Amino acid sequence: MISTLDKILRLCNQNAEFDKELRKRLGLASSANALSLDDERIRKIEKYLGLDYSVDSLKSTIDYSFIQMDDVRNQLISDYREMMRFRYGTRYHEIDFDEFCRYALLQAEMLLNYYYDVVNHSDLGAIISHIKTYNTSAKISDDVKTLSSISFNVKLWAFKTEHKMEYSLSTMLDNIRMVRNELSHRSTIKAHFDIEAYQTELRGFGIPLYANGFVNTKILEKDHVVKNIFDTRIAKTEQYKEYKFMLWYIPKPFESIINGIIELSQLVDKTLK
Incomplete structure (x- = not known):
């Protein structure tokens, strides 16, 4: 998780468009002040960075709750x-x-x-x-x-x-x-x-x-x-x-x-x- 957050923060610092879009989606900036990125471009950025949200949040099919x-x-x-x-x-x-x-x-x-x-x-x-x-x-x-x-x-x-x-x-x-x-x-x-x-x-x-x-x-x-x-x-x-x-x-x-x-x-x- 920390590794993923570090990558997101690094990209925000390096890419103003990504920073604004992320702020918009998190409700930290108004849509009027944020540049709109289409879903395809967002997916490409995610793939490039390997953020892999789905697996990071994936609930394990193996129950380890007893540990x-x-x-x-x-x-x-x-x-x-x-x-x-x-x-x-x-x-x-x-x-x-x-x-x-x-x-x-x-x-x-x-x-x-x-x-x-x-x-x-x-x-x-x-x-x-x-x-x-x-x-x-x-x-x-x-x-x-x-x-x-x-x-x-x-x-x-x-x-x-x-x-x-x-x-x-x-x-x-x-x-x-x-x-x-x-x-x-x-x-x-x-x-x-x-x-x-x-x-x-x-x-x-x-x-x-x-x-x-x-x-x-x-x-x-x-x-x-x-x-x-x-x-x-x-x-x-x-x-x-x-x-x-x-x-x-x-x-x-x-x-x-x-x-x-x-x-x-x-x-x-x-x-x-």
Whole structure:
């Protein structure tokens, strides 16, 4: 909000026409003394500055009202709006699925951090013990000084085990984590993974696929020989994991991610009641 106001004030100082029009619309100057700008010119100025009034005032579709800490709630809402800017390509942003996922993950991680912080009364030792209770293989360094420095994957694994999170939600959260990691590490998985070649390989093993590329488990379960091949030679490989990730990634599932963050928010809210 402050950034937006600064831009408006800067433009007022630099552009007398904009200053007068803004004063007129706010009732600070008479229409007789203000220059009239047509709506199209106003829209062009707004677009140029990236003021993006609609997203700035957009009510979050994710209910964060249960968050008692003001700074956490405000940050979640801010990250939600930034996520939506990458969804719609506003305020100097282009529509960018990867950045959209990054801001979705920021919300997901903050929700988990809030949960562990509240339940364990901000005691880091208790938080670590809590996480390890439900993620027994968690590797948390003795040098960890803050909750936020514990990896998202470690926290997610513990949370989904403790609260029996739906597989579809945990998969989505893991996928946006992978997108974030690819952004951070400049991975080339998406650029070099050949889906068609891998599907040919799967079919060569007799693995049945749906039209969207995912394995048809209903048919697979009926053929014990092929099922054994899938379980022992394919299911746990990194290549198959990358394949499933690409099938999810290519359609750019913006809406399902938003719904997933809504679901996670509701789950955290429920666990804290």
